[in-house]
Amino acid sequence: MSANIRVLLLMNRIASYRVACYNLIAKKVDLTIGYTDKDDDPRQGDYNRICLPTWRIGHWRIQKPGFRSLCKQYDVVIFVGDLHSVNYCLLPWMGGPFKTAVWCMGIRASYTKIYDIKRRHTIIDWVYGLMLRKSDACIFYMKEPLKFWGDAIDYNKVFVAINTVPVSYVDHCTPRKNVLFVGTLYRGKGIERLLNVYNQVLLDGLLPPHLDIVGDGEEREALEGKVKNSALCDYISFHGAIYDEDVLGRLFATAIVCVSPGQAGLTVLKSMGYGVPFVTSEGAITGGEILNIVHGYNGMILSNDEDWRRLVVQITTTPEVFGEMGRRAREYYLKSATTEKMASGVLSAIEYTLVAHP
Structure with a gap:
């Protein structure tokens, strides 16, 4: 993959546990991360970053004017699949020239809504499914949510980037008790x-x-x-x-x-x-x-x-x-479940959007 490919990754915050993954992605493409809430990476990773001007209305985030113009500077825009981030989720309908990929769990879940791939679909799930179908690619944490969506989503455009963390493993040869x-x-x-x-x-x-x-x-x-x-x-x-x-x-x-x-x-x-x-x-x-x-x-x-x-x-x-x-x-x-596996899933999705939708 060419390092000249410009990728914009839109998140609510830059989580420190994902920095290793972002750095691996940045070795393959020209990566910029746009965020709205917080930057947890004090080490300044190997990528560009932009704090996005944002209006907040309760739990909702709405980007200020200039957001679409920013996205048009990139070949691929990857966004977190959070319906509260309104402009992010409308990206698949904004029209090129950029390709879009949504990065998410693959199913709506939270501290108050259990992760259940067997539950009945709701109206909000229908809206969420529209976003997944309209995006050029989907990046899920696990493959299991595909069972929830059935034939509503093209499996060929779904890639798995396991949600994981790096570790500093050393075999201390100490008793485990x-x-x-x-x-x-x-x-x-x-x-x-x-x-x-x-x-x-x-x-x-x-x-x-x-x-x-x-x-x-x-x-x-x-x-x-x-x-x-x-x-x-x-x-x-x-x-x-x-x-x-x-x-x-x-x-x-x-x-x-x-x-x-x-x-x-x-x-x-x-x-x-x-x-x-x-x-x-x-x-x-x-x-x-x-x-x-x-x-x-x-x-x-x-x-x-x-x-x-x-x-x-x-x-x-x-x-x-x-x-x-x-x-x-x-x-x-x-x-x-290494960070290399996580980064590989994201890079495969980027490549797919450019090859399948030139």
Whole structure:
């Protein structure tokens, strides 16, 4: 692919975890990222960037005059598929000379709307589908949403760029014996549920594995108070938020599993990248990342509190089971979920728009 191809990538924010992917794309094309909300990349990646003048009306974003003229300077415009970003989603109808590609989960989902490819279509889904069909290419995080759309979308123009994160994997050769949680501490994560399970294991006369909790959030003070004033204090440590990947890597190196009862987001991929099986619950909040887990093979998806209690007991009695799961999780990450795979999916979509729609 020619480095002379000019690509504009329109996002709401430049997320730091995607910088490695953006840099890989920028090695193949002349990449500019336009954003409206926030630039989380203090290192100034290997691409150009533009903060887009934007009007905000509640949750809606509307670009100020000059937006279409900006897009016309590029060969391909890739945009995030968020219906709240009105001008982004109208791009497929604006007319050339640029080609368009929408980059999204492939199905509408959020913290309040579960990721469900079996649910019934709504009027908003119909609108979303119009945008997908009108775009020259679609870039999905996973292939599974194709089942939701059926024959409403041309499969030939859909490319997968798995939503993933880079890791700083080092084999520390340390014993893996701890349970690890990484994420923001709010009620939806289900940490209190995990503490209740630990309490039950102690009441059963068993000694649970040590639990390292990494993250800050609105629930941290209450959770720490609950642990401090109970027998759990010897088995649970709070580390606060950690952004240094090397420090996180050392915690993952001692973890036998990484858990999150209520959410299965990008930590699924991070955990797999470090060779640690991820354990979550059926119905967990997800953007599709849970689909990377094959239950009992490279991670676990549990049904109820009794399953969680059995998990804690099994970690203590048969830890070798999780060591093998972790090995397979690492293999899966290297084969299917690296940032190189993510960038490759985006580049394939760019090439398709230029070849299939010259």
